Amino acid sequence: MPEIRDVIVIGSGPAGLTAAIYAARANLHPLLIEGGQPGGQLMITSDIENFPGFQEPLAGPELMARMRAQAERVGADIVTADVTEVDFSRRPFKVWVGRTEYQGRTVILSTGASARWLGLESETRLMGRGVSACATCDGFFFKNKNVVVVGGGDTAMEEALYLSKIVGTIVIVHRRQALRASKVMQERAFHGDKIAFAWNSEIAEILGENKVEAVRLRDTRTGELRDLPCDGVFVAIGHKPNTELFARWIELDEQGYVKTIPGTTRTNVEGIYAAGDMQDKIYRQAVTAAGTGCMAALEAERLLATEEALETSAK
Numbered sequence: 544m545p546e547i548r549d550v551i552v553i554g555s556g557p558a559g560l561t562a563a564i565y566a567a568r569a570n571l572h573p574l575l576i577e578g579g580q581p582g583g584q585l586m587i588t589s590d591i592e593n594f595p596g597f598q599e600p601l602a603g604p605e606l607m608a609r610m611r612a613q614a615e616r617v618g619a620d621i622v623t624a625d626v627t628e629v630d631f632s633r634r635p636f637k638v639w640v641g642r643t644e645y646q647g648r649t650v651i652l653s654t655g656a657s658a659r660w661l662g663l664e665s666e667t668r669l670m671g672r673g674v675s676a677c678a679t680c681d682g683f684f685f686k687n688k689n690v691v692v693v694g695g696g697d698t699a700m701e702e703a704l705y706l707s708k709i710v711g712t713i714v715i716v717h718r719r720q721a722l723r724a725s726k727v728m729q730e731r732a733f734h735g736d737k738i739a740f741a742w743n744s745e746i747a748e749i750l751g752e753n754k755v756e757a758v759r760l761r762d763t764r765t766g767e768l769r770d771l772p773c774d775g776v777f778v779a780i781g782h783k784p785n786t787e788l789f790a791r792w793i794e795l796d797e798q799g800y801v802k803t804i805p806g807t808t809r810t811n812v813e814g815i816y817a818a819g820d821m822q823d824k825i826y827r828q829a830v831t832a833a834g835t836g837c838m839a840a841l842e843a844e845r846l847l848a849t850e851e852a853l854e855t856s857a858k
């Protein structure tokens with residue numbers, strides 16, 4: 544029989560690592576299953592300047608390496624592999640990595656979300672060299688420069704509005720003639736003085752050898768191509784929460800994000816908590832993810848302490 548852990552944390556972005564740090568310091572000996580490609584979205588972020596406590600810019604992978612080392616130092620056990628299956632029907636909960644089974648009295652889910660990408664070779668090649676999916680992370684590096692934002696939803700409008708305080712010009716590239724974004728966000732974007740629109744356009748290619756120099760736009764009606772010079776491309780065509788593995792047990796909203804009880808990280812299953820971007824489609828910041836990771840560990844600790852007290856009094 545596998546050993547029953549007090550806490551199993553699945554996922555190793557800022558939410559999972561913070562949860563592991565708090566759980567370890569509460570003497571809960573957490574097992575952190577960090578995934579085959581650990582660290583989450585910050586692993587593709589070049590410089591972080593908005594994580595409090597770091598005066599100088601810090602590379603995303605460096606911040607994640609420090610968080611991981613901290614989690615290990617305070618006593619978290621780490622498994623580097625992807626969870627392949629879970630069974631949350633009863634406690635202890637079961638979590639499998641291939642054929643290896645782990646059991647946990649509580650489980651903290653923090654598998655994050657993945658930005659949707661256009662799927663171009665040039666996009667992958669120029670990622671972190673002008674291509675980004677996060678204006679709050681990377682906008683600062685485009686001071687007075689010319690950027691393109693791709694997408695027609697609320698995220699694209701929000702990214703464009705945020706960037707308009709920093710960059711020189713913005714062109715929102717949208718594949719249709721009408722935006723999907725809410726009316727209020729549309730209005731704000733239409734009134735943004737630096738914001739122009741390229742309607743009925745999609746990005747056929749991002750041009751540039753080692754940095755972004757232009758985008759090649761294709762007219763979605765005529766197929767006509769034209770090049771638009773720019774220094775940066777912000778892809779804002781939505782995010783996808785990484786929740787498929789848990790959908791059978793955990794209540795998700797219509798977009799696939801985990802539903803948590805407001806003001807908590809509790810899910811519909813007692814003892815299962817969700818932290819970070821898999822349950823947050825609004826803020827999506829490293830620091831807010833870390834905050835909810837902390838909440839999840841504190842909530843797991845309280846549940847275990849309450850149960851232990853009940854068991855003791857029943858004896």
Ligand code: NDP
Pocket residue numbers: 660661693694695696697698699701718719722723724725745779780781782824825
């Ligand atoms: P959405 O799914 O709402 O919008 C995605 C946009 O990207 C659409 O305009 C879509 O085009 C376009 N798109 C999708 N795939 C491609 C592609 N391959 N190539 C080009 N364009 C593409 O995602 P969002 O992230 O904008 O929003 C997600 C949710 O979060 C929404 O419910 C939104 O309201 C909410 N949100 C709310 C905010 C707020 O209230 N402040 C801020 C951010 C998000 P098309 O329209 O043609 O399908």
